[in-house]
Amino acid sequence: MAQDRRSALRGLPAVHRLLGDPAVREALAPIPGGLWVPALQDALAELRAMWAAGSPDPAVWAKETTAEAIAARARGLADRKLAAHLRPVLNLTGTVLHTNLGRAPLSKRAIQAICAVAEGYSNLEFDLASGERGSRHAHVERRLQALCGAEAALVVNNNAAAVLLVLSALAAGGEAVVSRGQLVEIGGSFRIPDVMAQAGVRLVEVGATNKTHLADFERAITPQTRLLVRVHTSNYRIVGFTEQPSLRELAALAHRNGLALYEDLGSGALFDFAARGIGDEPTVAASLRAGVDVVTFSGDKLLGSAQAGIIAGAAKWIEPMRKHPLMRALRPDKLTLAALDATLAAYSDDAWAAEEIPVVRMLTESYESVATRCRALAERLRSTMEAAQVRLEEADVASRVGGGALPQVELPSRALRLRAAHVSAQQLFDDLRTVPAVPVVGRLAQDAVLLDVRTLLPGQEDTLVHSVEAVAAHLRARV
Numbered sequence: 001m002a003q004d005r006r007s008a009l010r011g012l013p014a015v016h017r018l019l020g021d022p023a024v025r026e027a028l029a030p031i032p033g034g035l036w037v038p039a040l041q042d043a044l045a046e047l048r049a050m051w052a053a054g055s056p057d058p059a060v061w062a063k064e065t066t067a068e069a070i071a072a073r074a075r076g077l078a079d080r081k082l083a084a085h086l087r088p089v090l091n092l093t094g095t096v097l098h099t100n101l102g103r104a105p106l107s108k109r110a111i112q113a114i115c116a117v118a119e120g121y122s123n124l125e126f127d128l129a130s131g132e133r134g135s136r137h138a139h140v141e142r143r144l145q146a147l148c149g150a151e152a153a154l155v156v157n158n159n160a161a162a163v164l165l166v167l168s169a170l171a172a173g174g175e176a177v178v179s180r181g182q183l184v185e186i187g188g189s190f191r192i193p194d195v196m197a198q199a200g201v202r203l204v205e206v207g208a209t210n211k212t213h214l215a216d217f218e219r220a221i222t223p224q225t226r227l228l229v230r231v232h233t234s235n236y237r238i239v240g241f242t243e244q245p246s247l248r249e250l251a252a253l254a255h256r257n258g259l260a261l262y263e264d265l266g267s268g269a270l271f272d273f274a275a276r277g278i279g280d281e282p283t284v285a286a287s288l289r290a291g292v293d294v295v296t297f298s299g300d301k302l303l304g305s306a307q308a309g310i311i312a313g314a315a316k317w318i319e320p321m322r323k324h325p326l327m328r329a330l331r332p333d334k335l336t337l338a339a340l341d342a343t344l345a346a347y348s349d350d351a352w353a354a355e356e357i358p359v360v361r362m363l364t365e366s367y368e369s370v371a372t373r374c375r376a377l378a379e380r381l382r383s384t385m386e387a388a389q390v391r392l393e394e395a396d397v398a399s400r401v402g403g404g405a406l407p408q409v410e411l412p413s414r415a416l417r418l419r420a421a422h423v424s425a426q427q428l429f430d431d432l433r434t435v436p437a438v439p440v441v442g443r444l445a446q447d448a449v450l451l452d453v454r455t456l457l458p459g460q461e462d463t464l465v466h467s468v469e470a471v472a473a474h475l476r477a478r479v
């Protein structure tokens with residue numbers, strides 16, 4: 001017996017012999033030559049481990065140890081090593097701006113714009129009209145001026161960077177006045193007081209958590225004051241006995257004292273969601289119209305583009321930021337600018353924006369429309385789920401905006417509800433997330449898995465069906 005074991009292992013072909021086999025070479029042809037030897041070594045090591053774990057059935061062993069089978073195993077191992085670690089997943093959480101799932105999916109035109117610029121060279125910092133050096137900000141500045149009603153605009157890597165740049169450029173070494181009700185933490189250890197400290201700005205807190213009066217700001221102004229700051233409490237609301245001075249009042253106070261009023265809007269809507277009955281998010285243009293001198297907001301929240309931070313407002317205050325040493329460290333990549341350029345173009349018409357920009361489309365899609373898509377999916381999956389003993393129903397749910405925006409808004413939506421007869425909801429939820437096909441991220445609620453169809457993008461239906469069917473096949477095999 002011990003003799004048999006040794007000879008079976010000795011029967012495994014050596015790497016150099018495998019490399020000489022034309023069938024092996026053909027099987028490995030699609031992967032780079034430098035990976036052939038390590039991949040074959042890995043495959044042989046796996047077979048030895050299989051053997052060590054307990055003698056496999058001789059027939060299975062014979063089949064697994066042919067040169068072709070070893071090559072196929074090596075190819076599989078190499079493919080797994082080469083596979084992208086950052087990869088697509090299906091978002092069925094119903095949270096439109098899911099920070100962990102990459103926030104905003106981009107519009108088709110934004111994706112095309114990225115590809116066009118990524119494939120070759122571009123006029124990123126080259127003025128084609130004059131043949132001279134240009135500015136990377138020029139590509140989107142005109143659109144931002146028009147959409148925000150701003151004199152000037154700049155783009156940086158994200159809104160956190162925008163906040164840092166504004167504070168560093170306009171208030172370093174001085175004081176900035178903020179209401180105590182607006183000392184926001186947005187998560188990931190980004191807190192307004194900490195960013196102030198980082199920018200070398202002394203934070204002057206005024207008022208109380210629930211109430212701040214204009215007079216509180218007025219009393220706090222000293223010769224050291226550089227900036228009055230408003231932070232949109234995007235991810236929480238203070239309700240009840242509350243008060244904040246209006247933007248107009250604050251702007252007038254700032255200007256009487258030769259100061260700027262800066263507002264961190266967080267999400268920064270260019271689309272009037274409130275006019276469609278969705279939340280109360282102020283638009284960027286409304287803030288600037290009310291007299292705010294500088295606003296900052298995210299590119300990949302409600303705006304629906306790539307990760308970026310946008311700074312817009314009066315040229316007098318934006319100019320020093322262009323020349324600030326931090327600008328170079330925070331400047332956006334050409335891919336970001338390409339996506340932003342194409343996304344902003346769609347905002348020139350509201351109906352176009354709602355159709356073209358996935359975030360705007362998902363947030364404005366009616367319950368009826370989601371329910372129709374949900375019904376079609378339920379019909380496609382019904383028999384597969386029955387065979388796997390999974391109960392499939394359609395259920396009313398509430399989708400969320402996410403990304404720290406409009407926290408109190410619930411969008412009436414429709415979901416597939418899955419309950420398996422033989423495995424827990426948690427197990428089914430895990431199986432969907434770890435399926436070798438495209439992972440499906442749903443929600444767990446009331447002992448069932450909910451797949452909210454609002455955040456399933458058009459064209460992803462087949463992928464979802466394929467992933468769910470793979471999980472069902474796995475369940476059937478287990479019963």
Ligand SMILES: *Cc1c(COP(=O)(O)O)cnc(C)c1O
Pocket residue numbers: 158159160161163184186231232233234235264265266267297298299300308309403404
């Ligand atoms: C989200 C948010 C930020 C940070 O924006 P990022 O683009 O994620 O860096 C800053 N301030 C407020 C109020 C926010 O809501």
